[in-house]
Amino acid sequence: MKLKPSDVSTVIIVNKNKEGSQTLQVKTKHIDRFKHYLLGVLAIITVLTLTVIYLGHQNQQQQEEKDRLVAQLTKLKGEVPPPDLEAKKASTAQGYIQSIEAKLQTINNYLKKRGLKGFSTKAVGGANEADAPKLTDSETYSMYDEYLNRLVHTVAFTPMGYPRVSSLTSYFGYRSDPFNTASAEFHPGIDFRGERGDDAKCTATGRVIFAGRFGGYGNCVRIAHANNFETLYGHLSRISVKVGQEVTVGQKIGEIGSTGHSTGNHLHYEVRHNGKAINPIKFLTLNN
Ligand SMILES: [Zn+2]
Missing domain, CATH: 3.30.160 (Double Stranded RNA Binding Domain)
Structure with a gap:
């Protein structure tokens, strides 16, 4: 076409x-x-x-809105920690505080059994003291710090531990007289095994109130401590301290011997409270 x-x-x-x-x-x-x-x-x-x-x-x-929300969320996160984490932290801290308080009470009871004052924990808001005033963390910590200071002071000035680390050869109380087996005598202290010249150490910080010959005790040292306690060390071969001298726990006060009413070298050790001899066994360790 x-x-x-x-x-x-x-x-x-x-x-x-x-x-x-x-x-x-x-x-x-x-x-x-x-x-x-x-x-x-x-x-x-x-x-x-x-x-x-x-x-x-x-x-x-949408992106701008998203950025804005993320920024807001981040800010909120910074301001308020997640509530469960905060609660967990608080309960952990509370647990530690209760544990510390329980141990302080245990030490306190040991001290009270020995006639010492110890301290009162009434002011601390523990689990079983709902009426107690609510303390801030730092108030609680400073209170425990004060308790510990008092404990340190009490422990340092309370006869404790061994004047000589060795086995015991004689205990506190009535025993047969080593010089006359037919009669019984009261032994006001405990005896530690030892060789002539071994160190005898004081068991608490205090002040020497006697240093010299004292009847059956032979060469003897007596030390006054806080809370009306006194310790006595007998049968020494040598005395290393003078009356009026301040001594600290663990310091050498003399050497072991067999002076006075003694059958051989050993250390005679006494603890007196308010002038009365008490069983030193109680003071060798704190938890008996
Ligand atoms: Zn003795």
């Missing part, structure tokens, strides 16, 4: 160098349609572009 010239349009494709141009014969109605297609495609591209811009903007807004 032969096309009429009005039905046909000529499309010229021109190269840059304007050589070798080509011509195309296209039906005019196709070119009209092409214009419509082009407009349609342009419209679609425009709509898509606008959509992309809109979504991008929305996404940015």
Whole structure:
């Protein structure tokens, strides 16, 4: 079929160098349609572009909102620690405090059994003292610090431990007289095994109130301590301290011997409370 010239349009494709141009014969109605297609495609591209811009903007807004919330959350986290963690910390601290308090009470009871004052824990709000005033942590700690100071003081000035680390050869109380087995005698202290010249050490900080010969005790040292306690060391071969001298716990006060009413080298040790001899066994360790 032969096309009429009005039905046909000529499309010229021109190269840059304007050589070798080509011509195309296209039906005019196709070119009209092409214009419509082009407009349609342009419209679609425009709509898509606008959509992309809109979504991008929305996404940015959401990101900003998210950042804002994260920042707020971080700030809140910093201000308020998670409640369960805080409660756990508090209960752990409370547990430690109760444990410390229980041990202080144990030591306190040991001291009280020996006629010492110890201390009162009434002011401390323990688990069983609901009416006790609520103390801050630092108030509680400083109170325990004060208790410990009092304990340190009491322990340092209370006869405790061994004047000589060795086995016992004689105990406190009535025993047969080593010089006359037919009769009984009261032994007001305990005897420690030892060789002549071995050190005898004082069992608490105090002041020497006697140092010299004293009847059956032979060479004897007596030391006064706090809370009306006194210790006595007898049968010494040598005395290392003078009356009025301040001595500290563990200090050498003389050397073991067999002076006075004695059958051989040993250390005679007495603990007196309010002037009365008591069983020194109680003071060798704190927990008996
Ligand atoms: Zn003795």
